[in-house]
Amino acid sequence: MSVAELQSIVDIVAGHPQGIGIAAIEAALVRRLGAAPHRRTLQRRLQKLVHDQQLKTEGESIALVYRPVSVAPMSGMAIQFPAVGPNSWLSLEEPSDESYIPVSPDGQAIRDRISLPLVRRRPVGYRREFLDQYQPGVTFYLPESLRRQLHAIGRTPADQRPAGTYARDILARLLVDLSWASSRLEGNTYSRLDTQNLIELGQVAQGKDAFETQMILNHKAAIEMLVESADDIGFDSFTFQNLHAVLSQELLADPDSCGRLRRRPVDISGTVFHPLAFPQVIQECFTLLLAKAAAVPDPFEQAFFLMVQLPYLQPFDDVNKRVSRVGANIPLIRNNLCPLSFIDVPDRAYINGTLGVYELNQPALLRDVFVWAYERSCQRYLAITQGMVAPDPIKIKYRESLIQAVQDVVRCLQDPVPSVLEKLAVQYAPPQDQAVFADMLGDALSHLHEGSIVRYRLRRAEFLAWQQRKI
Numbered sequence: 001m002s003v004a005e006l007q008s009i010v011d012i013v014a015g016h017p018q019g020i021g022i023a024a025i026e027a028a029l030v031r032r033l034g035a036a037p038h039r040r041t042l043q044r045r046l047q048k049l050v051h052d053q054q055l056k057t058e059g060e061s062i063a064l065v066y067r068p069v070s071v072a073p074m075s076g077m078a079i080q081f082p083a084v085g086p087n088s089w090l091s092l093e094e095p096s097d098e099s100y101i102p103v104s105p106d107g108q109a110i111r112d113r114i115s116l117p118l119v120r121r122r123p124v125g126y127r128r129e130f131l132d133q134y135q136p137g138v139t140f141y142l143p144e145s146l147r148r149q150l151h152a153i154g155r156t157p158a159d160q161r162p163a164g165t166y167a168r169d170i171l172a173r174l175l176v177d178l179s180w181a182s183s184r185l186e187g188n189t190y191s192r193l194d195t196q197n198l199i200e201l202g203q204v205a206q207g208k209d210a211f212e213t214q215m216i217l218n219h220k221a222a223i224e225m226l227v228e229s230a231d232d233i234g235f236d237s238f239t240f241q242n243l244h245a246v247l248s249q250e251l252l253a254d255p256d257s258c259g260r261l262r263r264r265p266v267d268i269s270g271t272v273f274h275p276l277a278f279p280q281v282i283q284e285c286f287t288l289l290l291a292k293a294a295a296v297p298d299p300f301e302q303a304f305f306l307m308v309q310l311p312y313l314q315p316f317d318d319v320n321k322r323v324s325r326v327g328a329n330i331p332l333i334r335n336n337l338c339p340l341s342f343i344d345v346p347d348r349a350y351i352n353g354t355l356g357v358y359e360l361n362q363p364a365l366l367r368d369v370f371v372w373a374y375e376r377s378c379q380r381y382l383a384i385t386q387g388m389v390a391p392d393p394i395k396i397k398y399r400e401s402l403i404q405a406v407q408d409v410v411r412c413l414q415d416p417v418p419s420v421l422e423k424l425a426v427q428y429a430p431p432q433d434q435a436v437f438a439d440m441l442g443d444a445l446s447h448l449h450e451g452s453i454v455r456y457r458l459r460r461a462e463f464l465a466w467q468q469r470k471i
Contacts, residue, residue, distance in 0.1 A: 005033065009042075009049060009055075012025055022046065023109040024112055055069060100348065104367075123273075125274045126274070130309075134305070141367060146371065154332070156337060162231070163336065164228075166338070176195055185350055187347075202450045221454040222247050223329075235294035235330070245258040248318065262315055271355055271358050282315055286313060289313060292305070302330075303329070306327050308366060311324050341380070342377075345372070407457065424438075
């Protein structure tokens, strides 16, 4: 028995004061020493270290973890949720990397395995059985206790109101946060302030290329599409192909690939995973994936199922992860739950979680990212809405009519003068509300800019023609 090997085990466990499972120890030994002993041999060595009081154990069976004896249990290492039962918190292991997030023992084991050099990871292809074996309502990537906790922290004051109400209430903040955070996970260098100026003022950040700017604007348009069409969107090919078309606009070498399922093989850098190459099978799996997602009974399970399975299939030429991140908000928007913005999510944690699905078909690390990110979003938005003024009922009542009136002005190249506003108010509102409607229409037109036209379902060419009507 190697003394160096025993010391390596002690050192690995010492770096995980919350406890580490045998699989994670095994993976860490491979990374550190180039190889690990047989599982039974490793178990005997761990038992010896426990017997010699160099390590201690906690839990039983598959939940058994090893902890250093010299480190007292640390406080503050659990994500706290509102109490909803006897197990009302999710205990997560805190990695030593401060730029990461807290991860579970299973998540740590995945992180260790996909952190090995590429040459030491076995190439794998798409496994259709990973999708086939998932049975909606029977299979769950999120355990029941965790789903209850997510419902408890994600519940909003709008839970009994029409679909999309809560997302509309916080739309201005959500557009900036999700557009910025999701783009940042793709390497976009826009700051949050740059993103806010672009979305709210139409101001392009200095020194940024057109690709990055377009990525932000595409996210904004996609989010607005989902929020404005909350009653109509769903887990169907029409929704997701249009979502891809919006998110990929002006970003793909082949414009015809926007919204179209993939017809050619693709490679993904930084992984040994090779996606499907046959268009017919991609189509079949895409249809099956959406059918299963639509049949999932829980909105959080739906959201996470999409984050796991859609990037794994790679149904589009590119922009698949962006579609999964924005699309994961569909069930949350429809159910007036707090949305998921991915704000502050470390890119390495997200990438590692995705690689765990690609290469191992194990979603535990991505689940840790999902839970952490959702708690972060809830803290952000629910704090905001506590101080929000209740929405103006008349604006809710005439939301669709206002959209149509703005379209009339822009498409007919009319000036927003009082006579025009009053005429449209007569058309779209009863006498008692016409003055208020005319004021709302004038305000909407005065704040209309290139970054807000999707809200009124206008095309850029229509807006530019209206903007230049007097030139």
